[in-house]
Amino acid sequence: MDITASRLRELRKSKQLSQEDVAKYLGITRTGYNKYESGDIKPVRKLNELAILFNVSVDYLLGREESTLESKVRDVPPHISEQLEKYLELSKSGKDIVDITLNAVYEQENINRQRPVRQLP
Known part of the structure; x- marks a missing residue:
C-alpha cells in the first residue's frame, strides 16, 4: 500500500468515518473512494477536498511531509x-x-x- 493510501485510511479511521461518508463528501462512489485507500488510483482531482476534510496539507497526503504531531513526537x-x-x-x-x-x-x-x-x- 502506498503512503497516500495508508494515510487516507488512517485519517478516515481517526475521524471515525466510513468509506461511504468520505465518498459522499467527495461526491463519488464508495467503490471509487475504496480505490484511493487501496492504492489502485491516486486521488489527484480530490486531493484538496481530502486535505480540507482531514485538516492536513496536500503534501502530508502525498507523503512529502510528516504531520505536525509526528515531528513533535519524534523530538x-x-x-x-x-x-x-x-x-x-x-x-x-x-x-x-x-x-x-x-x-x-x-x-x-x-x-x-x-x-x-x-x-x-
Whole structure:
C-alpha cells in the first residue's frame, strides 16, 4: 500500500468515518473512494477536498511531509516518551481519568493566559 493510501485510511479511521461518508463528501462512489485507500488510483482531482476534510496539507497526503504531531513526537524528551508509554498501557477507564485531568488543567491554563494583567496604579 502506498503512503497516500495508508494515510487516507488512517485519517478516515481517526475521524471515525466510513468509506461511504468520505465518498459522499467527495461526491463519488464508495467503490471509487475504496480505490484511493487501496492504492489502485491516486486521488489527484480530490486531493484538496481530502486535505480540507482531514485538516492536513496536500503534501502530508502525498507523503512529502510528516504531520505536525509526528515531528513533535519524534523530538520529545525521554521523560515525556516514558509518560506516553505508561498512558498507552492504561485501561480505558485509566485513560479516561488522565484525559479528564489533562483537559481540565489545559483549559485552566488557557483561561489564565487570557486574563488581562492588572496594572498597578
